[in-house]
Amino acid sequence: MSYESDLLVWLPHLTRYARALTGDWAWADDLVQDTVERALNKHPPRPDDNLRAWLLTLLRHRFIDQLRARREIAVDDACAPWQTMPAPAGEISGLVLRDVQRALYRLPVEQREVLLLVALEGLRYQEAAQVLAVPVGTVMSRLARAREHMRALLSEEPAARGAALRVIRKA
Amino acid sequence: MNDPHKPSNEPDADASARLLSALLDGELSGPERREVLARLQSDHEETERLAHYRAQRAALQAMFPLSGAAPAMFVQRRPSWRRAVAFGVGGIAAGLLLGIALHAGLAGFAREPAFAERADVAYAVYAADRQHPVEMDAAQPERLASWLSSRVGRPVRAPSLAEYGYTLIGGRLLPGESGPAAQFMYQRAGGERVTLYETAVAGRNLTPRALLADGRHTFYWTDRGIGYALSGRGDAARLRELAMEACGALGGPTDAWKG
Numbered sequence: 001m002s003y004e005s006d007l008l009v010w011l012p013h014l015t016r017y018a019r020a021l022t023g024d025w026a027w028a029d030d031l032v033q034d035t036v037e038r039a040l041n042k043h044p045p046r047p048d049d050n051l052r053a054w055l056l057t058l059l060r061h062r063f064i065d066q067l068r069a070r071r072e073i074a075v076d077d078a079c080a081p082w083q084t085m086p087a088p089a090g091e092i093s094g095l096v097l098r099d100v101q102r103a104l105y106r107l108p109v110e111q112r113e114v115l116l117l118v119a120l121e122g123l124r125y126q127e128a129a130q131v132l133a134v135p136v137g138t139v140m141s142r143l144a145r146a147r148e149h150m151r152a153l154l155s156e157e158p159a160a161r162g163a164a165l166r167v168i169r170k171a
Numbered sequence: 172m173n174d175p176h177k178p179s180n181e182p183d184a185d186a187s188a189r190l191l192s193a194l195l196d197g198e199l200s201g202p203e204r205r206e207v208l209a210r211l212q213s214d215h216e217e218t219e220r221l222a223h224y225r226a227q228r229a230a231l232q233a234m235f236p237l238s239g240a241a242p243a244m245f246v247q248r249r250p251s252w253r254r255a256v257a258f259g260v261g262g263i264a265a266g267l268l269l270g271i272a273l274h275a276g277l278a279g280f281a282r283e284p285a286f287a288e289r290a291d292v293a294y295a296v297y298a299a300d301r302q303h304p305v306e307m308d309a310a311q312p313e314r315l316a317s318w319l320s321s322r323v324g325r326p327v328r329a330p331s332l333a334e335y336g337y338t339l340i341g342g343r344l345l346p347g348e349s350g351p352a353a354q355f356m357y358q359r360a361g362g363e364r365v366t367l368y369e370t371a372v373a374g375r376n377l378t379p380r381a382l383l384a385d386g387r388h389t390f391y392w393t394d395r396g397i398g399y400a401l402s403g404r405g406d407a408a409r410l411r412e413l414a415m416e417a418c419g420a421l422g423g424p425t426d427a428w429k430g
Binding site: 012013016018019053060090092093094095096097101104115116118119120124125140141142143147148150151154 | 188196222228230231233236237
C-alpha cells in the first residue's frame, strides 16, 4: 500500500470525527480537506508510527486554530453550527439521541474531543494521549469527567430542553 | 445528577469514574479489572453509572455512523488513479489528483454508494466479453426480469432503449455490496454495449451523478430503494441521455437530471 492509499483508508474516520467534533458538516469537510492537504505536503510519518493518530493530530491543530477564529460554539445559541445538524432520531439504551447530541455540544471542547476519540473512534488511551499531546493520566481523568458531565447533562435534560425551547421561541 | 447521597469525598468519586471509564474502554490490567468487577457486584449505583457510560458510547456511535462505501471508491494505487476520479474530472496533473479526488468524494461523503463502482467494474468485465456477455439471454424478457427480481428481492426491470438503437441481449446476476445485483446488457447494431445495473440500496433517494473510470462512464441514481447505474463507453452526453431515458422509463424522477 502506498502512503496515499493508507491515508485514504482513514478518511471516513477523519470525516466522522470532524463532524462529531464540530457538529457542522461543511466545517468538518473543510477540516478534513485541510488535514489531507497538509498530510500530503509533509513528510509522512515513519511506517511504524501511528498514521491515524498523526492524522487526527493534524486535524486537531487545524480545528483549534479555526476555533480561535470562530466564537466557541455557544450553548443555547440558535446559530451554533450543531443546531443546523439534523436531529438524530431514536433512542439507544434509554438515551434519546437528540438529547445526547445536545449534551455533547454543551461539553467543553477538551472533554468533547477526548470522549469522541475514545468512545466514537475507539482510540486507545495511549493514542488519544498522543493526539491531544497530554499524558495518559490526563486522558483518563478528562475522559471520566466528560462522561460524568454527559451523565449530569442528560439527567437534567428536561429543564434544559425547556430553556432551549424558550430561546427558540424568543428568536 | 440524581445521586441520592453526595459522595463522601470528591477524589473517591473521580477515581471511581476513572476506573469505570477505563473498564469500559478495556484499559484496565487484569487485577484492576477483577477488582472493579468484584466491586460492581455489590454496588448498584456504580453498575448504573457504568451502564450509562456504555449507553453514551452506543448513542455516539449511532449518531455518527462510519460511511462504509466511499473508501473503496477512492482507495487506489497510483497506476489506476483514473478510477479514483469518480466525478468527471479529467486531464489533471497527477500531483494534484489525490486532493481533487478527495474533494469530489467529500462532497457527498456519507452517502457515496459503492454500487456505482461495482456497476462500472461489472461493465468493464462483461461488456468486453464477446463469448458470454450474459448469463441468460433476452429471448424471454419477462422470465429474465422475474428471475433477477426474485434474486435481487426488488422488482428490477430492463426498460426499452430501442429509441436509441440499443436492444436488450440478456442479463446476469452479480454479487453486490450487500446482496445480489442484476445487470442487464444492451447492444447496438455496431456492437457497442451498455449495461444497466440494479440492486437494493438503503437510504434516501440519490440524485443522478456520474462516475468516470478509464474511459467508462457510469450514470447512477437511486429511486425507492433501488440503486441504478447505467454504464457505457463513448460520448458522455449521449450516455447521460440514455440514463435519463432509462430513469424515466423505470418511473424515476427525470427532473432531477435537468441542469
